[in-house]
Amino acid sequence: MSLDNLSINFATVRQAGSFGAIVDACLRHGITAISPWREHVAEAGLVEAARIVASNGLRVTGHCRGGFFSAADAAGRRAAIEDNRRAIDEAAALSASCLVMVVGGLPKGSRDLSGARQMVEDGFAEILPYARQQGVKLALEPLHPFYAAERACLNTLKQALDLCDKLGEGTGVAIDVYHLWWDPELEEQVARAGRNGQIVAHHICDWLVPTVDPLNDRGMMGDGVIDLGRFRAMIENAGYRGPQEVEIFSHRWQARPVDEVLATIVDRYQTVCQTITGAAAAT
Amino acid sequence: MSLDNLSINFATVRQAGSFGAIVDACLRHGITAISPWREHVAEAGLVEAARIVASNGLRVTGHCRGGFFSAADAAGRRAAIEDNRRAIDEAAALSASCLVMVVGGLPKGSRDLSGARQMVEDGFAEILPYARQQGVKLALEPLHPFYAAERACLNTLKQALDLCDKLGEGTGVAIDVYHLWWDPELEEQVARAGRNGQIVAHHICDWLVPTVDPLNDRGMMGDGVIDLGRFRAMIENAGYRGPQEVEIFSHRWQARPVDEVLATIVDRYQTVCQTITGAAAAT
Numbered sequence: 001m002s003l004d005n006l007s008i009n010f011a012t013v014r015q016a017g018s019f020g021a022i023v024d025a026c027l028r029h030g031i032t033a034i035s036p037w038r039e040h041v042a043e044a045g046l047v048e049a050a051r052i053v054a055s056n057g058l059r060v061t062g063h064c065r066g067g068f069f070s071a072a073d074a075a076g077r078r079a080a081i082e083d084n085r086r087a088i089d090e091a092a093a094l095s096a097s098c099l100v101m102v103v104g105g106l107p108k109g110s111r112d113l114s115g116a117r118q119m120v121e122d123g124f125a126e127i128l129p130y131a132r133q134q135g136v137k138l139a140l141e142p143l144h145p146f147y148a149a150e151r152a153c154l155n156t157l158k159q160a161l162d163l164c165d166k167l168g169e170g171t172g173v174a175i176d177v178y179h180l181w182w183d184p185e186l187e188e189q190v191a192r193a194g195r196n197g198q199i200v201a202h203h204i205c206d207w208l209v210p211t212v213d214p215l216n217d218r219g220m221m222g223d224g225v226i227d228l229g230r231f232r233a234m235i236e237n238a239g240y241r242g243p244q245e246v247e248i249f250s251h252r253w254q255a256r257p258v259d260e261v262l263a264t265i266v267d268r269y270q271t272v273c274q275t276i277t278g279a280a281a282a283t
Numbered sequence: 284m285s286l287d288n289l290s291i292n293f294a295t296v297r298q299a300g301s302f303g304a305i306v307d308a309c310l311r312h313g314i315t316a317i318s319p320w321r322e323h324v325a326e327a328g329l330v331e332a333a334r335i336v337a338s339n340g341l342r343v344t345g346h347c348r349g350g351f352f353s354a355a356d357a358a359g360r361r362a363a364i365e366d367n368r369r370a371i372d373e374a375a376a377l378s379a380s381c382l383v384m385v386v387g388g389l390p391k392g393s394r395d396l397s398g399a400r401q402m403v404e405d406g407f408a409e410i411l412p413y414a415r416q417q418g419v420k421l422a423l424e425p426l427h428p429f430y431a432a433e434r435a436c437l438n439t440l441k442q443a444l445d446l447c448d449k450l451g452e453g454t455g456v457a458i459d460v461y462h463l464w465w466d467p468e469l470e471e472q473v474a475r476a477g478r479n480g481q482i483v484a485h486h487i488c489d490w491l492v493p494t495v496d497p498l499n500d501r502g503m504m505g506d507g508v509i510d511l512g513r514f515r516a517m518i519e520n521a522g523y524r525g526p527q528e529v530e531i532f533s534h535r536w537q538a539r540p541v542d543e544v545l546a547t548i549v550d551r552y553q554t555v556c557q558t559i560t561g562a563a564a565a566t
Contacts, residue, residue, distance in 0.1 A: 111509065145427060156467065209433055211497075
């Protein structure tokens with residue numbers, strides 16, 4: 001089965017080391033789509049990272065990450081805007097399909113959630129013209145409600161899509177199974193996103209029972225309770241046939257040799273992550 | 284300020300010991316509304332528990348808890364129905380305002396979330412006639428999406444209200460700030476619940492940053508990021524003037540002397556849990 005639609009988010013295999021070392025590990029397993037983090041790019045240098053991408057014919061399914069718009073004061077919000085511009089430049093240089101946006105939670109000391117949400121909307125409005133100019137799509141990623149205070153006050157697909165509708169062209173959503181699998185309105189909202197061409201990234205992993213650490217105990221596909229085949233079918237029915245990007249934050253998996261992790265991912269991708277018709281495997 | 288509208292869920296002060304000991308502790312602090320758990324009632328004996336309630340003129344703002352309808356096989360689902368009937372009997376004997384329903388998550392080994400949700404609906408449909416006959420209101424409690432797999436596949440207020448609308452008379456919702464504070468549709472759904480007279484319980488605590496344990500690290504009111512005054516105002520604007528029930532699952536607070544916990548609760552109730560107009564304090 002083709003692995004063209006399998007992408008590895010660098011957070012999944014950060015134990016491999018540098019940008020180049022992670023790419024080499026992916027290539028050893030026949031994987032040619034990646035999603036790096038800014039720190040990996042910074043360490044390698046943007047020019048060198050872009051060279052590695054181009055010379056290996058890699059597809060960059062997302063650059064991680066922009067966002068964190070909500071801040072306690074105007075200087076903090078201004079700094080976030082500037083930082084997002086740099087992230088957009090990087091995403092453009094890497095020819096990334098999107099810049100993944102984790103929007104930020106409550107500013108320190110604040111209990112004003114709707115105020116934070118307004119800051120996020122304002123932040124997007126401010127950087128969007130620049131992103132459009134650079135040809136970089138912004139992927140709004142709704143995060144699990146568990147992260148509302150600390151990471152992202154965008155917490156359902158509906159909320160993210162409503163914001164995309166407001167912002168307009170150049171925006172879309174990153175649909176991560178971990179964050180959204182529980183949502184009773186999931187199917188309806190995925191269909192809506194597909195109808196409007198707003199699905200720009202699809203992240204996979206699994207939800208473990210029990211989840212002992214909400215930050216770093218995500219599961220390998222197949223080890224948890226998410227029906228990944230059904231989830232993928234839902235996305236394909238919505239018209240999306242793009243990559244599945246594996247993003248597993250896990251102390252357990254980060255303690256294992258990178259080749260074991262990647263071999264397991266390839267195996268699970270070919271089994272539990274496919275729809276019955278296997279359309280996901282075709283590019 | 285009157286404490287008539289302050290209720291203590293027994294889980295908050297379980298270190299006090301028995302049903303009688305917890306009631307005594309509440310009375311020492313001028314608190315006359317309680318919400319016991321089934322194990323406390325079982326240990327005391329239902330007749331004795333009801334006697335303690337009646338002889339002290341206590342208000343029982345909820346009996347904890349029924350539900351857990353979803354099970355791997357028919358025998359399990361049958362057992363759940365029988366157990367819920369007993370819980371209804373207890374709630375009736377205690378003259379509880381409602382039986383709090385934690386509906387159950389995914390059956391062991393299952394990844395079929397919509398199937399589990401159907402089991403929950405079927406379970407409610409089966410016990411509701413008996414609850415009506417006994418005069419016991421069923422309080423559907425949407426739980427934070429973090430608990431979707433293990434405890435409750437009812438995860439938003441909208442979802443709970445949609446189910447109440449389907450089930451009809453004799454049902455309502457328990458609105459717990461911990462589970463719902465993040466929801467972008469909260470205000471709209473609270474207003475809807477109020478309009479339809481469906482708010483039957485209001486639970487309070489706080490969301491800590493960071494939350495180190497999603498099960499037993501709930502915060503004391505005022506120690507976290509939930510704007511409790513604003514939340515209460517939202518509920519009062521929806522027409523609910525009933526009790527605020529303090530339910531704090533916390534290893535930290537359970538390690539402290541019960542009188543310290545209750546004194547802190549009374550203090551926080553009178554400060555951070557009131558709307559600006561203070562209407563919450565009036566019965």
